[in-house]
Amino acid sequence: MRFRSPAHSDRVTARIGLALAVTFTLCFVTGLISHLIQHPPSWFGWPSRPVWLYRVTQGTHVLSGIASIPLLLAKLWSVFPKLFERPVLRGLPHALERLSILVLSAAAFFELVTGLFNVAQNYPWTFYFPQLHYAVGWVAIGAILVHVAVKLPVVRRALTTEPEPSRRAFLRTTWLTAGVAVVATAGATVPLLRNVSGLSWRSGKGPQGLPVNRTAAAAGVLDAVRDPNWRLSVVTPNGTKTYSLDQLRSLPQTSAGLPIACVEGWSQSARWSGVSLPELLRHAGSSPGTPVRVFSLEKTGIYGISELPGRHTEDELTLLALELNGEILDADHGFPCRIIAPNRPGVLQTKWVTRLETL
Missing domain, CATH: 3.90.420.10 (Oxidoreductase, molybdopterin-binding domain)
Structure with a gap:
């Protein structure tokens, strides 16, 4: 099967993957901060000033997670043809690489989907959300580190080559979609955006x-x-x-x-x-x-x-x-x-x- 879309390119995948690594890392770090504040170990301390710090860190957590959704979908679309490569497995290292990608994709989807349901305060599951969300977050960030380490030579080559105009159009569409998703929801935590954030939640109600x-x-x-x-x-x-x-x-x-x-x-x-x-x-x-x-x-x-x-x-x-x-x-x-x-x-x-x- 042949795929001719300009999106199916290592150059596109590398650039979207880099952006996704940034948003996912921001989401993980700020989520870790929130977890430590609520369940502090003996070595952890959280200041009382500035008074707005948690507002910023938790707003960043949710907004970086929202930005990650279109980025993840675009990245998966860019590598979609690799599912049809033959042979399916080319030895043990290739099998381990594919298994790590499966773990990464599953963990990332779980984090983003359950996080989105949590924002909406809708819990169609029986498990305790904070505990499992926290645990899978570690799985996701670990899988990202492994994936980056394995793919680093490919990423370096891809980032040193400028994508063609058709591929740049796909990238621009991806950045625009992620930006619109953030602006449409950021009013929940950024007061200046409340009048333009059509999908913001819980702003001034009650x-x-x-x-x-x-x-x-x-x-x-x-x-x-x-x-x-x-x-x-x-x-x-x-x-x-x-x-x-x-x-x-x-x-x-x-x-x-x-x-x-x-x-x-x-x-x-x-x-x-x-x-x-x-x-x-x-x-x-x-x-x-x-x-x-x-x-x-x-x-x-x-x-x-x-x-x-x-x-x-x-x-x-x-x-x-x-x-x-x-x-x-x-x-x-x-x-x-x-x-x-x-x-x-x-x-x-x-x-x-x-x-x-x-x-």
């Missing part, structure tokens, strides 16, 4: 003008947040202090413009007001800089408990928020109070807080 991933009803906390006897417990080595909502409001209040940055890639800034955590710890008889475990009224979710490291509990911009954009928190945003800490994933900004424990 009560009080801020998106919501999990509502109070879905979390099963509506009755608990409406209980007039609600109290916040702050547990320190010196004992336990409890605070009513009125008592929290009587403490010195701090306001800060901080973004909510979600693992799905969307982010949005808002004005939060409440008690700074260092102030609350001092009032409760503890010291800022002490790690704190945060407990939510939500009992069924996997993020009902989170931990704030010392670098966040000593930051005056880490708030036990009581208000959002000048209004009392809506139940869906965490009433009676929630954690808002700078440079943290949204899943760790625990809502419906009922207890704080110093560690």
Whole structure:
């Protein structure tokens, strides 16, 4: 079988592969950062400043993944004729090369497709997405390194030769398609693009003008947040202090413009007001800089408990928020109070807080 399309060329494949290596590496590194923040080993530390850093890294993670989709499809189309080469296997090294390509293609498709479903918060599977997505990410990046090492001589030759005009047209179409895909979705995390990003998600929707991933009803906390006897417990080595909502409001209040940055890639800034955590710890008889475990009224979710490291509990911009954009928190945003800490994933900004424990 003969293929005459100008796209079927080592020169085209090498250039698309180089772009795909860049986007996939960006996606892997920023995804690894997000995983380490949420599941930190003892050696890992994540700063509280600048407040927008996680917004940038996670937005880059999702957008580089979206850019990788058209690039991967274009690269597979450029090498499509190789499926019909004969003989199918030309010895053990060739067999191993084809097996590595199969692993690479399967892992890349799994990462990009499941990542896209995660952005849409649609989970048509039974496995725990973050864990398997993280594991397959390592498989994909390992397969990319092996593939690049095997194909490096071919890539060098291809990149030193300028493609013909017909092949340049295919490349331009590929770059344009990837660019359009990014611009069409980037408004979810880049405010300046929200008016032109027709496919952006979760930008300004929800009560009080801020998106919501999990509502109070879905979390099963509506009755608990409406209980007039609600109290916040702050547990320190010196004992336990409890605070009513009125008592929290009587403490010195701090306001800060901080973004909510979600693992799905969307982010949005808002004005939060409440008690700074260092102030609350001092009032409760503890010291800022002490790690704190945060407990939510939500009992069924996997993020009902989170931990704030010392670098966040000593930051005056880490708030036990009581208000959002000048209004009392809506139940869906965490009433009676929630954690808002700078440079943290949204899943760790625990809502419906009922207890704080110093560690």
